[in-house]
Amino acid sequence: MKIVVLVKHVPDATADRTFDPSDNTTDRTGVDGLLSELDEYAVEEALKIVDAGHDSGGVEVIAMTMGPDGASDAVKKALQMGADSGVHVLDDALHGSDALATARVLAAAVGTVGEVDLVLTGMASTDGSMSVVPAMLAEYLDLPHVGFVGELTVSESSVTCRRDGDVASQTVEAALPAIVSVTDQINEPRYPSFKGIMAAKKKPVQTWSLADLGVDAGAVGLDAALSVVREVVKRPERSQGEVVTDEGDGGVRLAEFLAARKFV
Amino acid sequence: MGEILVLVDHVDGVVRKTTTELLTIARRAGDPVAVFLGSGYDDAARQVLASYGATKVYVADAPELEEFLVAPKAEALAQAATACGAVAVLVTASAEGKEIAARLAVKLGSGVITDATDVAADLTTTQSVFAGGYTVAAQVPSGVAVIAVKPNAATPEPSPSSPAEEKLAVTISDSARRARIVARAPRAATGRPELTEAAIVVSGGRGTGGDFGPVEELADALGGAVGASRAAVDSGWYPHAYQVGQTGKTVSPQLYLAAGISGAIQHRAGMQTSKTIVAVNKDPEAPIFAMADFGVVGDLHTILPQVTAEVRKRKA
Ligand SMILES: Cc1cc2nc3c(=O)[nH]c(=O)nc-3n(C[C@H](O)[C@H](O)[C@H](O)COP(=O)(O)OP(=O)(O)OC[C@H]3O[C@@H](n4cnc5c(N)ncnc54)[C@H](O)[C@@H]3O)c2cc1C
Numbered sequence A: 001m002k003i004v005v006l007v008k009h010v011p012d013a014t015a016d017r018t019f020d021p022s023d024n025t026t027d028r029t030g031v032d033g034l035l036s037e038l039d040e041y042a043v044e045e046a047l048k049i050v051d052a053g054h055d056s057g058g059v060e061v062i063a064m065t066m067g068p069d070g071a072s073d074a075v076k077k078a079l080q081m082g083a084d085s086g087v088h089v090l091d092d093a094l095h096g097s098d099a100l101a102t103a104r105v106l107a108a109a110v111g112t113v114g115e116v117d118l119v120l121t122g123m124a125s126t127d128g129s130m131s132v133v134p135a136m137l138a139e140y141l142d143l144p145h146v147g148f149v150g151e152l153t154v155s156e157s158s159v160t161c162r163r164d165g166d167v168a169s170q171t172v173e174a175a176l177p178a179i180v181s182v183t184d185q186i187n188e189p190r191y192p193s194f195k196g197i198m199a200a201k202k203k204p205v206q207t208w209s210l211a212d213l214g215v216d217a218g219a220v221g222l223d224a225a226l227s228v229v230r231e232v233v234k235r236p237e238r239s240q241g242e243v244v245t246d247e248g249d250g251g252v253r254l255a256e257f258l259a260a261r262k263f264v
Numbered sequence B: 001m002g003e004i005l006v007l008v009d010h011v012d013g014v015v016r017k018t019t020t021e022l023l024t025i026a027r028r029a030g031d032p033v034a035v036f037l038g039s040g041y042d043d044a045a046r047q048v049l050a051s052y053g054a055t056k057v058y059v060a061d062a063p064e065l066e067e068f069l070v071a072p073k074a075e076a077l078a079q080a081a082t083a084c085g086a087v088a089v090l091v092t093a094s095a096e097g098k099e100i101a102a103r104l105a106v107k108l109g110s111g112v113i114t115d116a117t118d119v120a121a122d123l124t125t126t127q128s129v130f131a132g133g134y135t136v137a138a139q140v141p142s143g144v145a146v147i148a149v150k151p152n153a154a155t156p157e158p159s160p161s162s163p164a165e166e167k168l169a170v171t172i173s174d175s176a177r178r179a180r181i182v183a184r185a186p187r188a189a190t191g192r193p194e195l196t197e198a199a200i201v202v203s204g205g206r207g208t209g210g211d212f213g214p215v216e217e218l219a220d221a222l223g224g225a226v227g228a229s230r231a232a233v234d235s236g237w238y239p240h241a242y243q244v245g246q247t248g249k250t251v252s253p254q255l256y257l258a259a260g261i262s263g264a265i266q267h268r269a270g271m272q273t274s275k276t277i278v279a280v281n282k283d284p285e286a287p288i289f290a291m292a293d294f295g296v297v298g299d300l301h302t303i304l305p306q307v308t309a310e311v312r313k314r315k316a
């Protein structure tokens, strides 16, 4: 069984994330990046399938990213966790790509890998957090997609997924090959072990350009984007209001505040 | 002005409030055309769509729309968009809504914008990004704009109309029949307002120590919804459906009360745009206080019941 896990490299959420003022794109160089935390769950889920070892033919896990130079760090982290090999789609023409272009390029890259049984992704990237790339990928690759999966069971020919929605929890089945995006409810991602970190250094990572994928550079990047950011405004910090220490009447004072603001 | 498609968000025919928000927004930009997919379309549904100004209602009912996940709905919506030459499509920014938007964008070759907190008459959207740190104005410059709009993005304004009704005969491809829903367990109703729609949300975190009783009682006294931090959800104290934050729900109520929640960036991402924020925490250094309009440093186990009693007294 061959599994591709999509891993995005994103600016650290705990750092001061910002935009490139020249073109309103996410600043990916001035801020430290890391493997999008929500994609760790996808990597872990792939490794669990390896650990379960129920495919007699063996399970191969390929970590794939699209992004600038530093994005290979996301692949590296996945390799340290235990993925077998990596793919980094790297091309200057990709700068400013929207979700559609991203999905189109990742679809071409998955196609280039060859016979893939399962594509695992996170539920959302922690920077764009659109939750659209996996469903778009399903359209481009013409594969079934199950999103927001909180529990996954994989057999040699199908997936069974629990998807917790707003009004109901659904059980969904699809035949392989399929695309599954997982939530942070699905597992507890492992930390890379020392052995894993050492082993990752020897694992192969391929770097592919748009030409390698046969994707036209004119179809991606900022100029081809079908949604455009017109303006970016830093939200004024919320200012701190009154904070009182409870001296037995804290609840009453809170209620008074609520009444003054007409909530009672 | 053109036709603006609004995908009706409903549960077995009962139209959700978010749909009335989308219709209100659509009226700013053009003629709202409602698309009702699945079974359950009845007088009550018709009434809601007419009260909020739909100029036309497409109804498509096919078993595939309920037997399979998302893909058939995206196909039906694409057919509706083509049938009326829509200039834009609005859907609710729920998990399913975003997946429908994603597929629709590929089918129509359109740009997509998710999580809009407002949409102007020229279809320029407002979004809150990076955990609420920035406000972004965006646009789909050409083609059909596909926009997933967050709950509470507009106050629903009635505008009675008498929409024409049209049955939409949809063709669902084999490709769209591959993720089959084999079982469905409805979520138990709580009797409280829907978390994402509520005007008041009272949330509990690790500081509750596992007892959500005082949080629920205060929520009920205020007529609000209950939320939870991920720490509380991960501990098994409250269901994930009530998690507020990056990987839970985004809420934007008039009042958000955080009890025993530290205010991590991932939690803030889900409540930062609340109008008024109130915090109860025993740690005066908790980051949540820095964004609170009012805070009490102390033990929530004594403070919350006191607030509840006081609120009840004032309401009596
Ligand atoms: C990828 C990712 C996604 C995430 N998504 C989310 C998300 O969607 N939502 C979310 O909430 N978190 C999310 N988190 C987790 C987040 O980082 C925090 O760990 C979490 O919000 C902490 O929850 P908490 O505030 O309840 O717990 P803590 O941080 O442990 O805070 C508990 C607070 O309770 C106070 N307290 C303790 N006892 C009492 C008492 N008796 N009375 C009053 N106060 C008391 C303490 O002083 C403390 O401030 C995410 C993390 C990651 C990495």
Ligand SMILES: Nc1ncnc2c1ncn2[C@@H]1O[C@H](COP(=O)(O)O)[C@@H](O)[C@H]1O
Pocket: A006, A007, A008, A009, A036, A038, A039, A042, A064, A065, A066, A067, A099, A102, A120, A121, A122, A123, A124, A125, A128, A129, A130, A131, A132, A133, A134
């Ligand atoms: N540039 C990228 N490289 C690799 N994976 C990506 C990329 N963009 C998105 N993804 C995958 O798609 C998921 C959803 O992303 P998004 O639609 O941007 O929220 C992420 O969790 C990743 O698994």
